[in-house]
Amino acid sequence: MTRATGDKRQQILAAATEIFAARGFYQAKIADIAAAAGVGKGTVYEYFRSKKDLFQQLLLHLFNAHLDHLLKVVQEPDLAGFLERLFRESLSYFQAHQEIARILLSDHPPIDAATQRLLFAAKQEKLQRMAAYLKAAAERGEMRPVSPWMAANLIAGFIAALGHQLFFDSDMDFDPAAIASEAAAMILQGIGG
Amino acid sequence: MTRATGDKRQQILAAATEIFAARGFYQAKIADIAAAAGVGKGTVYEYFRSKKDLFQQLLLHLFNAHLDHLLKVVQEPDLAGFLERLFRESLSYFQAHQEIARILLSDHPPIDAATQRLLFAAKQEKLQRMAAYLKAAAERGEMRPVSPWMAANLIAGFIAALGHQLFFDSDMDFDPAAIASEAAAMILQGIGG
Amino acid sequence: MTRATGDKRQQILAAATEIFAARGFYQAKIADIAAAAGVGKGTVYEYFRSKKDLFQQLLLHLFNAHLDHLLKVVQEPDLAGFLERLFRESLSYFQAHQEIARILLSDHPPIDAATQRLLFAAKQEKLQRMAAYLKAAAERGEMRPVSPWMAANLIAGFIAALGHQLFFDSDMDFDPAAIASEAAAMILQGIGG
Amino acid sequence: MTRATGDKRQQILAAATEIFAARGFYQAKIADIAAAAGVGKGTVYEYFRSKKDLFQQLLLHLFNAHLDHLLKVVQEPDLAGFLERLFRESLSYFQAHQEIARILLSDHPPIDAATQRLLFAAKQEKLQRMAAYLKAAAERGEMRPVSPWMAANLIAGFIAALGHQLFFDSDMDFDPAAIASEAAAMILQGIGG
DNA sequence: CATGAATGAGAATTCATTCAT
């Protein structure tokens, strides 16, 4: 009522986020999404060509928002600060937007080749950014001469694993700041005694 | 052809592994699985109550096989050996059985609550085993006093991330032994300079 | 642009002729017709109660225009001249207005009972006029004592068959005058040796 | 129960003939056809890939049956006998199988390009056969030197026009033999006095 | 036990029509 156009489109995307997160692509019914968005079924098709298209656009939207987050963290001047902030903000973000976490952290089984490629590219970009940061850190002498690509996967894998534990598997309360701090230390110093 | 009973059941499970891995749960059709198994559609229902049931049993079967693997590794007396062997064997196993990797490493979107719980329990058991080993290692003084649960997630997350890179995203050839060695070192010593 | 009222109505009828001819009733979309007419979808409903109504009115309009044509021909004083002119003008008319031909010559599958009756009545009126002319010709001694109704169907069927051949089935160029002349002769003298 | 396979397929084709004839392609619902055939909706799709496919196969089937009819008539040694028999049998056939008439005599609006071509080819073949017969008749001196193609259209157009009158437009009883006799005479001798 | 023909519940999508602006 206040927002001119894009209003309905936003409602639909919000509803889709919720429903896709809760049920996954195949179990999410367009009728449910429309109902959750408070619009008619037909209206969904005014804004999105198909269910697949809706899902793709949602994914893109979510990844981009998330990437923007990462880009800010990447500004951090030293590796330790970078890692701690990366963990902290990732976990907070996921905690605050659990449905988004559920979508971003899930492997979406072959919906179609194009979507697959889209997802792959988005994830790779995230890894590339991280690897680039790590390479620079290595040149600054903040990282041992390990493969930046391996290190990026170590970090990304840890974030995903923690995300899974925290959001999929349990309802436990937790403190992102504390966990982030410990996680960053483990990455930097290893676990060896 | 005359191999006892359970023969057809095995054929179906093998076919299901292949088809579910290639297409995911919802895109896999019972008709395809039956055809790949060389049996009639109706026969699938002689051995499995439903498509969901087939998937659940397959998952259980695959996790158990994988867990057995882990249990042997767990025998390793020292942490460094444990980690290297864990990475090496995990990656080799996934390399040799890419379809199984595809199933075990994927988040299967909510098929139903029971399946969800099953998957969760299986993954948790794996983490528990790992955490238990790490706790013992800490007591042996091989690990700094970090949370075994965090460390288990660090390791499991790294394996999953590497698995994704290697099997989902690229077709690159790679040497599990070399990667395992580097990975184990990174876990033990961290990446900090 | 300023042409009185009924301007928009004419635009819509013209667009409808084109679209219905090209795609048939069920494949023609109101949105397409509105776009072709350069008006909004809602505007179509200002002038026509429904899609069916639009089609009905179009049909009526087209038949009436065609009937007017026939009425002039009917003035012809002798049967030979009548036939030749009937064929010539029908074919020329259809050649000049192929979309109209496509609509008038088609059997439109049951859209609804009322439309059915409308079409029937229009076609019957055409046949009646022709039969009436033929009856008069018979009385003038220009026609053998055959049933005027049969003769009217012979002529109308021939026109329709030629129309189909010429407009539906091929893209061949042809000379309406030459064909009309031959057709009229065949009707008058028969084909028997 | 007696007839092995093809039983259900025949039931479906028979039901489809009835429903398509009564309602046309777009108004015929698969659910209606299935119900009329006494089978489930899904069963229709066991035998036909799609609604379009069902319609195409039906059309082909009907045209072929009709063509077979024509081929027998074509055996007639003299033109007069040929024409009379052609009219008589066509009208009787249509009278006995009104639904088939309704399908064969209708212009099916652009369902798709392939179906269009199929219909066109079938109708052209019929005309070709007739034209070939007429050419031979001309060589035997039974027909004046008129274009066989024009003559074929004259005859086919007359049959179609009579068919429309008799089956679409009225419920009148009529005697195919009497009409056929008069029609054949009109074709041979013309209507000119 | 094995089979696959038959089934129908269920879902995505289309599009004529309405109505607030």
Added chain:
DNA sequence: CATGAATGAATTCTCATTCAT
């Protein structure tokens, strides 16, 4: 009058599951 965003009824088609042979 004119418009086009919103709507949902209606329809095709898919596929897990059953069951007679």
